[in-house]
Amino acid sequence: MNYSDIRLAIANWYALNGRHDLPWRRTDDPYRIYISEMMLQQTQVKTVLERFYGPFLERFPTLQSVADASLDDLLHAWQGLGYYRRARYIHETAKRCAPDLPTEPEALMKLPGIGKSTAHAIAAFAAHRPVAVLDANVRRILHRFFAQKSRSEKILWNLAETLLDRTNPYTYNQAMMDIGATVCLPKAPLCGRCPLATRCRGKSDPLAYPAPAQKKRRPIKHQIYLWVEKQGKILMQKRKGEMLGGLWELPAVEKAPSEGKKVAEVVHDYTHFRRIAEIYEVKEEKGVEGEWLGKADLRDIALSSLERKIFEKLHFTL
Ligand code: SF4
Incomplete structure (x- = not known):
């Protein structure tokens, strides 16, 4: 034609x-x-x-x-x-x-x-x-x-x-x-x-046109993060791997710490799943690796949108 x-x-x-x-x-x-x-x-x-x-x-x-x-x-x-x-x-x-x-x-x-x-x-x-x-x-x-x-x-x-x-x-x-x-x-x-x-x-x-796509339910993934603050500095880790690799985040752990207090819950949607982040404040970092970063450092590094939401929820203004 x-x-x-x-x-x-x-x-x-x-x-x-x-x-x-x-x-x-x-x-x-x-x-x-x-x-x-x-x-x-x-x-x-x-x-x-x-x-x-x-x-x-x-x-x-x-x-x-x-x-x-x-x-x-x-x-x-x-x-x-x-x-x-x-x-x-x-x-x-x-x-x-x-x-x-x-x-x-x-x-x-x-x-x-x-x-x-x-x-x-x-x-x-x-x-x-x-x-x-x-x-x-x-x-x-x-x-x-x-x-x-x-x-x-x-x-x-x-x-x-x-x-x-x-x-x-x-x-x-x-x-x-x-x-x-x-x-x-x-x-x-x-x-x-x-x-x-x-x-x-x-x-x-x-x-x-086109025919309606079948809706897929977005799976939910839970993640626990630690909030450790000492003298105005926060313990942070650099992410490895394909997803968000190279960005900085709070230390991610598998289980809620027994001596911690839950201080926030933040929901964030990615393309293929929903993340529910629970943040626990702890006094000691015990065995968790990372770097201590102050506000000036945090302004200079790449943070994910989820991290920014967490900081906002905890009134930690950068
Ligand atoms: S291409 Fe889209 S806007 Fe143009 S006539 Fe067809 S349906 Fe209408």
């Missing part, structure tokens, strides 16, 4: 309505585009734009500057964005690729934390390569435009490639992301303003 009329309508729509002023759209530097894509993987445009993108690039203006920095520095700059694995991936990528990030999709997909859609976004935006982006917004449009209920990755990638404007991949992909974010909205799509409307097969009942 020929979709040249829709591709033209999408390009015209973008010229008039696209978010041309986003800073990562005013550059063809693969590194700057890469950082925006990594930040936007789990964080909303508004938050990235207002709080993180500019300061991060001021501190790390090039891929080489990331490669030269310590992981601690990078995690500190990432603080507040969450999903810290992304910061570790960026560090690893910089160590492997500095001074220049590749722009071929195949090479990008071999790097940690870069899936097919992110690789295609960097390749299309930095080097105008004819590849399709498939983020959550674009998925929704494709489901509706083709009246496709299935959530199969293979089917969706086929549809993405079917509609892709290969002669103008930069504009097409940016436009699709914007249409998904501002027109083909999840709950109330604005079909009257949509450049795909003339041939959208799902527009009579857009909410029927």
Whole structure:
């Protein structure tokens, strides 16, 4: 089927309505585009734009500057964005690729934390390569435009490639992301303003596409932490492992201490589970390893959002 009329309508729509002023759209530097894509993987445009993108690039203006920095520095700059694995991936990528990030999709997909859609976004935006982006917004449009209920990755990638404007991949992909974010909205799509409307097969009942996902219950994980404070300093440990590795937290223990008093309970939701943290104040650290950190130290290190919530609950202002 020929979709040249829709591709033209999408390009015209973008010229008039696209978010041309986003800073990562005013550059063809693969590194700057890469950082925006990594930040936007789990964080909303508004938050990235207002709080993180500019300061991060001021501190790390090039891929080489990331490669030269310590992981601690990078995690500190990432603080507040969450999903810290992304910061570790960026560090690893910089160590492997500095001074220049590749722009071929195949090479990008071999790097940690870069899936097919992110690789295609960097390749299309930095080097105008004819590849399709498939983020959550674009998925929704494709489901509706083709009246496709299935959530199969293979089917969706086929549809993405079917509609892709290969002669103008930069504009097409940016436009699709914007249409998904501002027109083909999840709950109330604005079909009257949509450049795909003339041939959208799902527009009579857009909410029927895709078929509803089966809801999974988020498992609950309990964790006990110790609060040990001496002369204004708190005992802290650096986390190891994949999840939140490199961030600092209160000492985690398996059992509630017999000589401790429970002083707080904090609930925090991660993507795949809910953490219920119970905090016990103890006078002695007995056999627990860690470092004694004062408020000035704590301001300089990377803390997870859960740790910040705990400090807040215990009125320990940083
Ligand atoms: S016509 Fe409506 S349902 Fe179809 S892509 Fe546009 S906004 Fe979405």
